[in-house]
Every structure is written in structure tokens, then in C-alpha cells.
Amino acid sequence: METEKYNLEKVRPRPPYTPKTIQCPSCGGGLSQKDEHSELIVCDYCGSHLDVSEEEKTVLGKGPGQKPKFPLEIGDAFHYRNTRFEIIARMEFIEDGDRTEQTLQYLLYNPRMGTMWLAAYKRNYSISKDTHVMPEDDAFTKSRGDTLDTHDGRKWVCEGRGTYELTYVDGALPWIAKIRDRIDYAEFSEMSGSGEQYEVQSIGDEIEYGAGRALSIASVRKATRKPDLEKTAAEKAGRMKQRVQESPPENVALTRKYYLRLLAIAALALLINGALAAYTFMQGKRVLSQTFSAEELNEGIETNPFRVSRANNVIKITTKAWPKLSNEWMALDVVMVREDDMMIHEYDGSIEYYHGSSGGEKWSEGGQTHNLYLRVPQKGYYRLALGGVSARGNTPKSSRTTHGIQVRVKDRVVFPWLFVASTVLSLVFLILIGLSFKSWKDEDDD
Secondary structure: OHHHHHOOOOOOOOOOOOOEEEEOOOOOOEEEEOOOOOOEEEOOOOOEEEEOOOOOOEEEEEOOOOOOOOOOOOOOEEEEOOEEEEEEEEEEEEEOOEEEEEEEEEEEEEOOOEEEEEEEEOOEEEEEEEOOOOEOOOHHHOOOOOEEEEOOOOEEEEEEEEEEEEEEEEEEEOOOOOOOOEEEEEEEEEOOOOOEEEEEEEEOOEEEEEEEEEEOHHHHHHHHOOOOOOOOHHHHOOOOOOOHHHOOOOOHHHHHHHHHHHHHHHHHHHHHHHHHHHHHHHOOEEEEEEEEOHHHHHHOEEOOOEEEOOOOEEEEEEEEEEOOOOOEEEEEEEEEEEOOOOEEEEEEEEEEEEEEEEOOEEEEEEOOEEEEEEEEOOOEEEEEEEEEEEEEOOOOOOOOOOOEEEEEEEEOOOOOHHHHHHHHHHHHHHHHHHHHHHHHHHHHHO
16 A cells, blocks of 8 residues: 555656756857766857866867868767767867878767767767776787677677877867877777677776777668768769778678688698698508618619509609718619619619708708609519719719618509698698788787
8 A cells, every 4th residue: 555655666767857058158158068977068159168067167278270070060869779869079089190090989968878979980980888897808908809808708809909189079078078188999899790899998097998889881871860971972963872981891800700710721721731741651562671881882783673563553762871961962873674674764863961050050951861753654573773972062073972872662652742732832821821810910000
């Protein structure tokens, strides 16, 4: 009964704030204070900045004489999620003193919903509202493409960070803003690519957080009921359907995901091709393994016979200097002979290895082995006839060798060059993608 009498179960909404009319102390012009939280109002008539945080209004000074071109005016309506907001303040920020790096911000106000921010950067719009959700890490240590976790369990990708400088303000703001105020910012987009955004701003000793989302120019035109907003004369005349700049802004989260997928594909391709290349090197059956001394090589020798099991098999002939070369070279003459003494193939094998140090760093070039892959047209038994010479350093000629060799032959091997080339190309592809990803991340630091 008492509940019904006093209507205790119902919650009475707070009555809307009634705008106040104040008078500019500088010129006497009448101004409307629409938001009760406003602390700064810029006079529409004389441009004076008024501190309205106290009962007695104070003139802080005047803003710059040059007014930037705003596509939207004070008092314009902005419809968002079935709520009508009104633009009550406008600000211009530039970055690094560059007028082309201009960001325009509009303070949107609704008596019951409070305030929101509409930002425009090169025809790319976003809308945001203050939030109390804090990041788990320092947002200002993040670079483009880095990830950030917030305490609500969400993950974000850094779009960029930098410093704005306030160059113009008009309307009414909930704080005392001064021309040349500097604001550090870090902007993030939701990791899944949903278009949601998270931002952190450092203003003096205060840090503020905002949450919102990107808006297309079409949705802004619809929200402002201005179908020609930011259209060129040619667009208005219908001669151009769309400007190049009207393409949607880059979604950093999706771009990062695209790069990571490419890196994963390139890494997988490198792994597969590398494994196939390693597999081909391990293939084959060893059919010969012999070692010859330098004296035998100087006299000319032949290996034991070895068998090639099938016609058109590929064999691998490996010759290795023994003992190891040290700043020396070795030249071999190798002839492959069939069991009926018919010469099948002849080649020169060169082995050289040099090493040293320069500037405190060690270096080496060359190797201790020589490999030859050869397709044999007929099966049967074969042997190798070998001879060779060696010398130290840059000696141009020699008639004898001071090194012996180890000879190994494998039958039924696979040519590895296709997989080796694929492995190299995969590695190059991976490096190029990695460099492109790094360049993309570093764009924000330029």
C-alpha cells in the first residue's frame, strides 16, 4: 500500500537541463549555455574565450583570427542511434605543424544522452564517447600494428600515435581549452576488424579514454541530413560518382591480419619446400665409397665398379678433398666409363677453400666438396677414372696434388634444384613480406 502511495517502484527520470543565457563580458552579446558541464564558451560575436566555470564570467582572451573551413556548423544536428545530437563546439588540431595533417573535432550534445565526439581526418570520420575501460599496458608505448589488451577482455590493434596541437576552437567545451594546447594520443581498432575503435589521450596530467567506431562519409551525410557534405562541384553536378579520397579508411586490424596470414603462408611454403629439398638430398642408395691418397691421384686411378640399377636413373657423384684444404685449391679430371670401356661422361671438378680474418672478423669462402648430378641413359656397371692437381693460395698452375680425395656415388637420387629454388624463392617471399610489414608499421613514425 505504501509502495503504491508513494510510487516507490518507479524511477523518475532526471529532468532535462534548461539552457542558460549568458552575456559576453567583452562585447555584451547574448550566448546560450546548452550543456551544464560547459567550462569554456567562445563568443559567436567577438571570438572571446570565456571561462564560465564560475558564476562570474571571465574573458580568457581571443582565438586566432584565421578560422578553418568546417564542413559542419555550430547548431547542426547529428542523428546517431535514434538520438538527435547537436554540435555545440568545434576544434581544429594539426600534427607536427603541418596544415595538411588536420583533424577536425565536433562536440555533440544531447540533454539526456550527454556528449559524444565526432572526428574528421581527410574525409574519414569516427564517433566516440568517453569510457572508463582502461588498458592493461601503456598505450603510448605501442606502435602501428602492435596489440593492446583492455581490462574488459578485448584486444585492439594500434592504428598510430602522435601529438595534436589545438589551433582553433569555438562553441562550448566542458574544460578550459587554450590555443596551442598539446594532446598526446594513441588510437586502436578492434582486432577482429569490426570497425570499433579505442583511443587514449593525455592532456596535461590527465589521461582520458574513449570508445567508438569508424563512420563512412555516406553515414555522416545521412546523420547530418546533408547529402552534399564534402562533395566537390563536379560531384554535385553528377559528373563524378566518387572521389578517390572517399574510399573507406584503412582498417588497421584487417591489414595486420592480412600481413600475418601472408607471413604464415610464406613460412609454411618455406617449411614445405625446405623439407622437400632436404628429402631429395637424403634420397638415393650409396653404391660406391672409396678414398685415394695424393700419390694414387698423381698416378691416375680408377674406382671400383658400381651399379646403376635402371636406365635414366640420376646418380650423384661427390668428391671431397682429403685432408681438408686450407687456403688451397684442387682441380679434378673425372671420366665415367661403362663396363665395356666406353666413355659416358667427362667433367672437371674444382674444389677450393679460403679463410682468414679482416677487421677483427673471421671470413671464409668455398668448400671441401664437389657434387655432380648425372642422368645415366643405361643401367649396368660403371667406374670412374680420376686425376687431379692442387696448390696453395693464388698459384695459377700445378702439376701434382698434395691432397687425396674421397669419392662417393649414390644411385636413384632426385634432382634437388627445383626444390632448392622453391625454398630460396619462399625465403625471399617471406623476407619481402616481413619488410613490407615492417614498412607498414613504421609509416606512422614518419
